[in-house]
Amino acid sequence: ESFASMLRRSPLIQMGPAKDKIAVGRIFHVVEDDLYIDFGGKFHCVCKRPEVDGKKYQRGTQVRLRLLDLELTSRFLGATTDTTLLEADAVLLGLVERKQAKRKE
Amino acid sequence: MAGNRMQKIGSVFSRTRNLLRIGVIEKPLWFDVYAAFPPLREPVYRVPRPRYGKVKDVIPPIFYQEDEVRARFYRIYGSGPRPFDLSQSNYKSTCQRFVEKFNELKEEGKIEEEKLFEETGKALLASGIILQRRGTDKAAQQDHQDAETRDSLLPLQLQTVLEKIQEKKKDGEEQTPELAETQKEDPLPS
Numbered sequence: 001e002s003f004a005s006m007l008r009r010s011p012l013i014q015m016g017p018a019k020d021k022i023a024v025g026r027i028f029h030v031v032e033d034d035l036y037i038d039f040g041g042k043f044h045c046v047c048k049r050p051e052v053d054g055k056k057y058q059r060g061t062q063v064r065l066r067l068l069d070l071e072l073t074s075r076f077l078g079a080t081t082d083t084t085l086l087e088a089d090a091v092l093l094g095l096v097e098r099k100q101a102k103r104k105e
Numbered sequence: 106m107a108g109n110r111m112q113k114i115g116s117v118f119s120r121t122r123n124l125l126r127i128g129v130i131e132k133p134l135w136f137d138v139y140a141a142f143p144p145l146r147e148p149v150y151r152v153p154r155p156r157y158g159k160v161k162d163v164i165p166p167i168f169y170q171e172d173e174v175r176a177r178f179y180r181i182y183g184s185g186p187r188p189f190d191l192s193q194s195n196y197k198s199t200c201q202r203f204v205e206k207f208n209e210l211k212e213e214g215k216i217e218e219e220k221l222f223e224e225t226g227k228a229l230l231a232s233g234i235i236l237q238r239r240g241t242d243k244a245a246q247q248d249h250q251d252a253e254t255r256d257s258l259l260p261l262q263l264q265t266v267l268e269k270i271q272e273k274k275k276d277g278e279e280q281t282p283e284l285a286e287t288q289k290e291d292p293l294p295s
Contacts, residue, residue, distance in 0.1 A: 009201075014189075016179060021184045022185075023188050026192075038192075
């Protein structure tokens with residue numbers, strides 16, 4: 001299989017623009033109240049621990065996110081290239097509800 | 106495993122040679138080959154010349170034919186009912202199923218162009234995937250007001266469904282569950 005055909009069918013291309021898409025992520029690092037969540041994109045995102053069920057968010061927890069941006073970049077005045085934060089931007093919606101989720105492919 | 110990926114300092118060969126001399130890495134397979142047959146130009150990083158005027162580096166955007174269908178799908182239905190799981194490489198989102206169904210129906214050629222979109226939605230409903238239209242919050246507020254009128258319409262619609270079922274019993278039973286599902290799904294706040 002060629003890279004081009006695999007890219008065409010990859011989940012990233014299926015998603016299209018990342019604005020306002022719901023995705024599932026996994027917490028891989030916790031620093032007190034900051035949760036570093038990896039959802040399979042180029043970069044991870046960092047979210048604040050929510051007040052509801054705060055203790056349940058530990059390393060390895062699956063969470064639901066609403067993606068806003070895959071990479072936070074912007075160009076400053078006088079610069080030739082963009083400056084990147086090496087981070088994605090997402091809103092934490094909550095935990096993945098295991099019991100209701102049906103077994104799909 | 107140590108390695109130097111700072112691409113702007115010297116070339117790959119010079120970096121690997123220095124690392125070898127220190128003794129941090131073991132000799133890679135290509136090292137002797139490169140030493141025996143070096144390229145014409147040593148691959149040192151050179152700053153690209155700044156372009157002036159209207160000369161622009163044209164990088165064509167990556168667009169596929171399925172993107173049109175996907176764009177329409179996302180505009181109408183928002184993000185799919187299932188959250189995306191990008192970590193699996195063989196993941197098939199709802200949108201992908203929609204696109205494949207769309208292409209199948211298009212190749213069959215029996216349905217017209219305008220109706221293809223709705224037909225794909227109905228086909229997906231028949232296979233059990235419920236699609237919610239975007240803007241459901243605004244629709245829900247209006248639905249509370251229209252709930253009374255809708256309740257009176259429901260028995261009428263159910264009657265029409267019953268009549269259609271009785272008519273189409275001769276044709277076959279495959280179409281009726283689909284019809285019943287779509288008739289029930291349409292009036293419900295979706």
